Amino acid sequence: MNVYRYEENPLITPADVRPLHENFEVIGAFNAAVTELDGEVIMLLRVAERPIMEEPNMVKVPWIDVESGKLTVHAIDTRDSRYDLRDPRVVQERGKSTWSYLTSISYLRIARSKDGRHFDIDDGAFLYPSGNLEIFGVEDPRITAIDGAYYITYSAISPAGVGVGLAVTRDFRSVERMGMIFPPENKDVVLFPERVGGTYYALHRPVPKGVGGPEIWIAESQDLRHWGNHRHLLPLRPGQWDSTRIGAGAPPIKTPSGWLELYHGADERNRYCMGAILLDLNDPTKLLARAEQPILVPEADYERVGFFGDVVFSCGALVSRDIVKLYYGVSDTSMACAELRLSEILGALTYL
Amino acid sequence: MNVYRYEENPLITPADVRPLHENFEVIGAFNAAVTELDGEVIMLLRVAERPIMEEPNMVKVPWIDVESGKLTVHAIDTRDSRYDLRDPRVVQERGKSTWSYLTSISYLRIARSKDGRHFDIDDGAFLYPSGNLEIFGVEDPRITAIDGAYYITYSAISPAGVGVGLAVTRDFRSVERMGMIFPPENKDVVLFPERVGGTYYALHRPVPKGVGGPEIWIAESQDLRHWGNHRHLLPLRPGQWDSTRIGAGAPPIKTPSGWLELYHGADERNRYCMGAILLDLNDPTKLLARAEQPILVPEADYERVGFFGDVVFSCGALVSRDIVKLYYGVSDTSMACAELRLSEILGALTYL
Numbered sequence: 263m264n265v266y267r268y269e270e271n272p273l274i275t276p277a278d279v280r281p282l283h284e285n286f287e288v289i290g291a292f293n294a295a296v297t298e299l300d301g302e303v304i305m306l307l308r309v310a311e312r313p314i315m316e317e318p319n320m321v322k323v324p325w326i327d328v329e330s331g332k333l334t335v336h337a338i339d340t341r342d343s344r345y346d347l348r349d350p351r352v353v354q355e356r357g358k359s360t361w362s363y364l365t366s367i368s369y370l371r372i373a374r375s376k377d378g379r380h381f382d383i384d385d386g387a388f389l390y391p392s393g394n395l396e397i398f399g400v401e402d403p404r405i406t407a408i409d410g411a412y413y414i415t416y417s418a419i420s421p422a423g424v425g426v427g428l429a430v431t432r433d434f435r436s437v438e439r440m441g442m443i444f445p446p447e448n449k450d451v452v453l454f455p456e457r458v459g460g461t462y463y464a465l466h467r468p469v470p471k472g473v474g475g476p477e478i479w480i481a482e483s484q485d486l487r488h489w490g491n492h493r494h495l496l497p498l499r500p501g502q503w504d505s506t507r508i509g510a511g512a513p514p515i516k517t518p519s520g521w522l523e524l525y526h527g528a529d530e531r532n533r534y535c536m537g538a539i540l541l542d543l544n545d546p547t548k549l550l551a552r553a554e555q556p557i558l559v560p561e562a563d564y565e566r567v568g569f570f571g572d573v574v575f576s577c578g579a580l581v582s583r584d585i586v587k588l589y590y591g592v593s594d595t596s597m598a599c600a601e602l603r604l605s606e607i608l609g610a611l612t613y614l
Numbered sequence: 615m616n617v618y619r620y621e622e623n624p625l626i627t628p629a630d631v632r633p634l635h636e637n638f639e640v641i642g643a644f645n646a647a648v649t650e651l652d653g654e655v656i657m658l659l660r661v662a663e664r665p666i667m668e669e670p671n672m673v674k675v676p677w678i679d680v681e682s683g684k685l686t687v688h689a690i691d692t693r694d695s696r697y698d699l700r701d702p703r704v705v706q707e708r709g710k711s712t713w714s715y716l717t718s719i720s721y722l723r724i725a726r727s728k729d730g731r732h733f734d735i736d737d738g739a740f741l742y743p744s745g746n747l748e749i750f751g752v753e754d755p756r757i758t759a760i761d762g763a764y765y766i767t768y769s770a771i772s773p774a775g776v777g778v779g780l781a782v783t784r785d786f787r788s789v790e791r792m793g794m795i796f797p798p799e800n801k802d803v804v805l806f807p808e809r810v811g812g813t814y815y816a817l818h819r820p821v822p823k824g825v826g827g828p829e830i831w832i833a834e835s836q837d838l839r840h841w842g843n844h845r846h847l848l849p850l851r852p853g854q855w856d857s858t859r860i861g862a863g864a865p866p867i868k869t870p871s872g873w874l875e876l877y878h879g880a881d882e883r884n885r886y887c888m889g890a891i892l893l894d895l896n897d898p899t900k901l902l903a904r905a906e907q908p909i910l911v912p913e914a915d916y917e918r919v920g921f922f923g924d925v926v927f928s929c930g931a932l933v934s935r936d937i938v939k940l941y942y943g944v945s946d947t948s949m950a951c952a953e954l955r956l957s958e959i960l961g962a963l964t965y966l
Contacts, residue, residue: 482793
């Protein structure tokens with residue numbers, strides 16, 4: 263696969279983003295959705311901010327208080343044996359099977375560009391956590407333009423679980439929430455850009471606690487707000503690069519051969535790559551083809567090293583004739599872009 | 615709480631049900647949905663059958679082969695150290711966090727009664743597992759009558775996860791599937807019997823793998839097939855009888871005070887009891903009241919001892935004026951019924 267990484271990469275880093283919160287620092291500007299509007303490339307960044315650590319043996323954990331809507335910070339002594347702090351992203355209480363706090367809070371913020379390489383970042387948040395389902399933040403958006411409106415799906419994180427919220431904008435100035443469309447545990451939801459046979463489709467990625475894995479499912483809707491007829495679509499591949507976790511990345515790309523979905527996959531070592539599948543143009547619940555090898559793997563320095571290294575994670579692409587401009591988060595830290603040939607991706611698919 | 619258990623309890627036991635499959639035995643006839651039609655009480659039983667064990671050191675695990683639609687049995691040597699067989703319900707592979715096989719396969723079967731105490735059991739299955747989302751069976755149905763149709767929600771079990779299917783019947787002779795309405799991991803879905811403010815509601819119980827617990831959520835629909843606007847409704851109560859797992863039981867009961875939901879809760883010792891909450895009549899996303907103590911606890915022999923003991927688990931109730939006839943599964947084995955006073959349940963609620 264020929265991959266042309268922009269010379270300007272990384273396009274946006276945490277240093278480019280002024281924190282919204284006093285005594286916080288930006289540690290991530292990554293996993294952005296991307297679209298075009300009025301001649302501009304718009305990235306909807308996930309910005310992660312964390313409290314500045316002044317004391318050596320303290321970790322501070324932030325969340326939004328539901329009653330007041332205010333950002334709240336709690337300090338945890340790193341020597342306190344009740345806590346496990348080995349994963350830099352979370353604070354875990356020993357004896358519990360999952361984390362209790364995140365070490366940063368994420369919200370969505372807009373970056374704008376004329377050339378797709380140089381971006382200016384809006385001052386405020388575009389979508390800030392709100393209500394009891396977003397106490398720990400909002401993350402990893404995707405944008406799908408449908409009939410002149412831009413629909414945004416995003417991860418909503420709270421003590422009740424990780425679900426997927428829907429919001430809509432027409433101008434990337436104001437935004438309206440449409441509720442949680444996939445309940446916990448779910449992430450990585452992309453909407454198809456048009457009805458297929460009269461029906462809207464979405465790819466989603468549930469994470470069952472019991473039997474079943476973090477695999478890709480497909481669901482149907484008539485109004486984008488309500489979803490049903492869930493079907494299992496794409497399994498993990500034991501022993502391969504996408505063996506432990508997969509999820510839809512960019513919203514599906516319509517091609518004459520079918521719907522092309524660029525998805526992420528991780529292996530046992532938590533290396534995240536991007537791969538490709540093809541779905542039937544008239545029935546996207548039918549998997550036609552899957553690429554054996556990833557189309558993008560972490561190779562550049564900025565993809566190998568960061569807050570959580572060895573990660574390329576795309577939430578959106580711009581397609582112009584045979585060029586796929588794949589925007590992607592790197593190392594849970596920054597944003598990058600690479601161009602690939604659509605025809606080459608399609609040529610790499612193995613039909614089932 | 616005054617509880618009148620029927621003298622005929624248990625009303626149906628596995629011995630009353632002829633197995634559908636050759637060389638299988640019925641080990642459970644339990645967790646039945648209940649409704650009334652043409653002067654009959656209809657129970658939709660979960661019937662669990664398992665392969666008869668002829669050899670002492672073998673466990674046989676059944677599933678439905680997707681291609682052929684045929685029941686398939688695989689034998690596992692109990693001395694094989696790769697497997698953990700301590701839970702009688704499942705076969706677990708060591709080193710995996712969840713089960714790989716069930717030791718029985720469940721399907722839905724009808725029992726009919728004139729008096730609600732003596733039941734005749736239909737010969738065949740009413741809803742038999744079908745397709746790749748029901749490979750390991752269908753379980754724990756609920757029935758809600760809406761506008762002359764009977765909607766059935768049930769757990770669909772497969773290697774891809776445990777989700778919730780919807781089906782509809784008008785006569786309890788034929789049935790039509792309407793797809794999976796809640797993707798994995800989810801169970802314990804009850805539909806409200808009418809629109810509230812123009813909207814259908816359902817209670818559901820996701821099980822997130824990461825943050826969040828097996829708690830009760832509420833969702834909205836316009837057509838019963840597609841669901842959205844998911845909201846968190848009812849938390850676990852650490853240290854109490856409903857500390858580890860809760861889920862909706864009987865479909866919500868309309869009372870002048872609000873929607874009464876009789877739900878199940880389990881504690882650290884896996885004792886399942888039934889409890890009660892009250893939701894706002896005009897906005898069921900609002901929790902008005904919750905009973906501190908359970909309304910039904912395992913006390914009778916048949917509730918204490920069985921395939922999985924110390925369990926009372928209701929999937930449906932019939933209400934006649936002030937009498938709640940609570941049908942419930944006992945010890946994952948049989949069916950029982952107890953009468954409680956509606957007024958007494960409502961009187962036991964603590965308003966928030």
